[in-house]
Amino acid sequence: MLMTHEPKILILGLGNTLISDDGIGIFILQNLKEQLKNPSCDFQESSAGGLRLLDLLPNYEIAVIIDSIKTGKNPPGHIYQFTIEDLQSPDPHPSLGHTISLPTVFELGKQLGYAMPRKVIIYAVEISDNETMHEGCTPQVAATLPQHTKRILSDLQRLLRENMQ
Secondary structure, eight states: OOOOOOOOEEEEEESOTTBGGGGHHHHHHHHHHHHOOOTTEEEEEESOOGGGGGGTSTTOSEEEEEEEEOOSSSOTTOEEEEEGGGSOOOOSSOOOGGGOOHHHHHHHHHHTTOOOOSEEEEEEEEOSOSSSOBSSOOHHHHTTHHHHHHHHHHHHHHHHHHTOO
């Protein structure tokens, strides 16, 4: 009899729902949590980044991180997809916990002997306002919430199928 194993997946929404578009990662996460019922998936929200992520990431095989980004290169609501390797190399000399990049967090976790995820997928939604104290996203970013939820849900379902052993 063939035994299957679904990987333990962390789905992590980052941001602050009280600062306009900055909450988009958490809003997408909340939608995903309602639609994806799979015991292999753990859903977590965090308004903290940097070293604090070491409290959340270890002991998962796969991490899916959803956050906002403000580059000005694409219109608000555009979604990017990255791997950890796509991001810049780890910081050579990190100095402050809140300024440490995601690659540095992963490298530090590995150096400390933590069981860091073997695969990381990052979704980042282009935003326009991450300064105004306002619960909820701007209309242009909010309008993309259903399509981003649908896309990430589809990607997660495919990921679960592909990673069954």
